[in-house]
Amino acid sequence: MGRDAARGxxxxxxxxxxxxxxxxxxxxxxxxPKSAQRIAFHLLQADPVxxxxxxxxxxxxxxxxxxxxxCGNVASxxxxxxxxxxxxxxxxxxxxxxxxDVVAIERTREFRGRYHVLGGAISPIDGVGPDDLRIRELxxxxxxxxxxxxxxxxxxxxxGEATAxxxxxxxxPLTADGALRITRLASGLPVGGDLEYADEVxxxxxxxxxxxxxx
Amino acid sequence: xxxxxxxxVDFRSYAGLELALEAGxxxxxxxxxxxxxxxxxxxxxxxxxxxxxVAQDAPLVRAGAERAVVRGAVRHEDRTAMIELEINPGRSxxxxxxxxxxxxxxxxxxxLRTVLFAPEDLALVKGDPAERRRFLDELLVARAPRYAGVRxxxxxxxxxRNALLKSASMMRRAARGGQVPDLSTLDVWDAHxxxxxxxxxxxxxxxxxxxxxxxxxxxxxxxxxxxxxxxYRPSCPLDPHVRDGGDTVGVAPAPDPxxxxxxxxxxxxxxxLAVALSRSRAEEVERGVTLVGPHRDDVLFAIDHGGGALPAxxxxxxxxxxxxxxxxxxxxxxxxxxxxxxxxxLLDDVFAELDTARRTHLxxxxxxxxxxxxxxxxxxxxxxxxxxxxxxxxxxxVTRGDxxx
Ligand SMILES: Nc1ncnc2c1ncn2[C@@H]1O[C@H](COP(=O)(O)OP(=O)(O)OP(=O)(O)O)[C@@H](O)[C@H]1O
Ligand SMILES: [Mg+2]
Ligand SMILES: [Zn+2]
Numbered sequence: 283m284g285r286d287a288a289r290g291x292x293x294x295x296x297x298x299x300x301x302x303x304x305x306x307x308x309x310x311x312x313x314x315p316k317s318a319q320r321i322a323f324h325l326l327q328a329d330p331v332x333x334x335x336x337x338x339x340x341x342x343x344x345x346x347x348x349x350x351x352x353c354g355n356v357a358s359x360x361x362x363x364x365x366x367x368x369x370x371x372x373x374x375x376x377x378x379x380x381x382x383d384v385v386a387i388e389r390t391r392e393f394r395g396r397y398h399v400l401g402g403a404i405s406p407i408d409g410v411g412p413d414d415l416r417i418r419e420l421x422x423x424x425x426x427x428x429x430x431x432x433x434x435x436x437x438x439x440x441x442g443e444a445t446a447x448x449x450x451x452x453x454x455p456l457t458a459d460g461a462l463r464i465t466r467l468a469s470g471l472p473v474g475g476d477l478e479y480a481d482e483v484x485x486x487x488x489x490x491x492x493x494x495x496x497x
Numbered sequence: 498x499x500x501x502x503x504x505x506v507d508f509r510s511y512a513g514l515e516l517a518l519e520a521g522x523x524x525x526x527x528x529x530x531x532x533x534x535x536x537x538x539x540x541x542x543x544x545x546x547x548x549x550x551v552a553q554d555a556p557l558v559r560a561g562a563e564r565a566v567v568r569g570a571v572r573h574e575d576r577t578a579m580i581e582l583e584i585n586p587g588r589s590x591x592x593x594x595x596x597x598x599x600x601x602x603x604x605x606x607x608x609l610r611t612v613l614f615a616p617e618d619l620a621l622v623k624g625d626p627a628e629r630r631r632f633l634d635e636l637l638v639a640r641a642p643r644y645a646g647v648r649x650x651x652x653x654x655x656x657x658r659n660a661l662l663k664s665a666s667m668m669r670r671a672a673r674g675g676q677v678p679d680l681s682t683l684d685v686w687d688a689h690x691x692x693x694x695x696x697x698x699x700x701x702x703x704x705x706x707x708x709x710x711x712x713x714x715x716x717x718x719x720x721x722x723x724x725x726x727x728x729y730r731p732s733c734p735l736d737p738h739v740r741d742g743g744d745t746v747g748v749a750p751a752p753d754p755x756x757x758x759x760x761x762x763x764x765x766x767x768x769x770l771a772v773a774l775s776r777s778r779a780e781e782v783e784r785g786v787t788l789v790g791p792h793r794d795d796v797l798f799a800i801d802h803g804g805g806a807l808p809a810x811x812x813x814x815x816x817x818x819x820x821x822x823x824x825x826x827x828x829x830x831x832x833x834x835x836x837x838x839x840x841x842x843l844l845d846d847v848f849a850e851l852d853t854a855r856r857t858h859l860x861x862x863x864x865x866x867x868x869x870x871x872x873x874x875x876x877x878x879x880x881x882x883x884x885x886x887x888x889x890x891x892x893x894x895v896t897r898g899d900x901x902x
Binding site: 443 | 588650653654656657658660664679681682684685688689
């Protein structure tokens with residue numbers, strides 16, 4: 283109780299724009315009140331030119347970077363580099379949680395198909411359900427039957443596994459006549475982890491050893 | 498194994514403590530409120546990453562400090578492991594093994610094993626089911642640290658499922674049954690919950706099968722007659738074939754010396770849990786919480802004087818309850834010992850609570866331990882046969898006194 287009171291006192295000291303800055307920073311992922319305060323004071327004491335550059339890049343990134351209309355990956359045009367590349371195999375689709383996972387998989391040079399970025403994983407704790415992910419878009423892409431292998435490459439943690447299970451059950455009807463194969467990355471990936479942090483060799487091997495998923 | 502060194506930073510009343518410890522008997526002596534139990538609690542925390550006194554970590558951090566650090570050097574055979582835990586209430590703890598950071602605090606479980614006896618043990622017999630679940634699960638993890646991962650998986654899946662059920666039940670209430678909430682992902686959480694739950698259940702049942710006879714034997718020695726029974730009480734039928742209103746469930750399968758049935762047992766438990774979850778789904782959606790599974794189970798402690806078993810929680814006298822708690826703890830000590838690693842024995846204020854016969858028995862066990870740490874307000878509270886190093890505890894400092902021989 284004393285500790286909470288002490289924290290409240292820290293927050294109430296700053297007013298106006300300084301407090302606004304601390305609040306905004308505190309909304310960023312992995313930044314607690316203490317860190318927000320530290321960053322805010324760092325910015326207050328920093329060279330105005332440096333701060334202006336940071337502010338510019340923040341505005342520019344929001345104005346110029348978009349999400350690919352097809353796969354949801356970050357893009358600087360309507361479609362991302364992978365979707366625009368005619369050499370990529372359109373029959374193999376790899377489903378990932380975030381754009382950063384696309385970067386991780388591209389580094390392995392093991393995969394020549396295309397991607398579908400969900401925008402997260404199912405997690406009721408965070409209020410994320412299937413409707414909050416790009417699952418409807420995925421079903422649309424699968425509808426014409428041109429995709430023959432769907433690789434579920436969500437993170438090897440509980441939420442990623444649950445999302446993979448959910449998707450596998452959802453697309454199961456499409457696998458009936460053998461027109462679509464569903465695979466999951468081979469284990470060997472550290473369980474409870476993020477795809478992004480898996481090293482290239484491990485991730486590459488996981489791609490080679492991917493297995494069919496029965497549900 | 499033994500703890501050869503303990504250091505504390507901002508743990509409870511200790512701003513800083515460096516304490517060298519030896520094998521054999523060590524007694525922490527000092528008046529009330531000087532910090533004896535705090536030392537025992539810190540050692541227990543190093544082993545189990547939980548306190549025997551409080552459920553939350555916040556009280557463990559010295560008032561006014563931000564975090565606490567508990568560090569210990571554990572000698573086992575001819576090797577020493579340095580384990581370090583940084584306790585950050587409200588955030589995740591951090592851990593180091595031999596000075597190198599590990600991914601998760603649970604990666605350092607198993608390097609130190611302890612069995613702690615304390616006045617709080619009475620809650621094992623008289624308290625809520627949660628006390629008995631915690632006891633079982635802690636012992637499980639002490640024997641096989643990988644179960645910390647199984648527990649974490651189960652708890653995470655449970656949390657996710659409960660979050661979904663809660664939002665569904667709130668939606669139903671708001672719509673007065675009109676709009677049907679989206680439960681399309683509930684099947685998925687059921688599957689993951691049943692899988693993790695089955696592993697946890699199988700391990701608990703196996704543990705109880707090993708523990709029960711040891712507890713009965715210990716109870717016989719302490720109370721003068723046998724008759725202590727430990728029986729798992731699941732919150733749902735564990736036989737997948739029992740679909741309707743099965744009251745009693747056989748939870749002790751035939752002996753399986755080859756361990757071949759283990760895989761099958763897990764599969765069957767998974768199927769049973771899946772059935773139970775689907776049967777209680779309507780009520781769970783209504784109430785917004787998961788009602789069946791290992792997080793709702795209990796262990797029945799019963800005493801049979803010859804005329805049938807009676808639940809200790811509601812029937813046992815104060816003395817019998819103490820004997821039962823002591824017997825269960827002694828059984829866990831025996832079990833850990835039989836695995837081949839001597840746990841460190843921690844006795845907090847227990848001798849003062851016991852009559853002569855039970856004192857003598859516990860003293861004999863303590864005398865045989867590789868290392869035992871005992872707290873007492875005065876030297877006279879410690880049975881004379883427990884000679885060893887005395888440590889004087891006063892105002893948050895510990896000084897080594899004479900060796901009593
Ligand atoms: N987080 C904390 N910060 C500061 N002091 C604390 C904290 N938690 C407990 N204490 C203090 O530690 C003391 C209790 O220590 P402890 O429980 O180890 O006593 P003890 O020596 O075992 O006493 P007894 O003989 O009565 O069991 C109390 O004075 C209490 O105020
Ligand atoms: Mg005490
Ligand atoms: Zn794209």
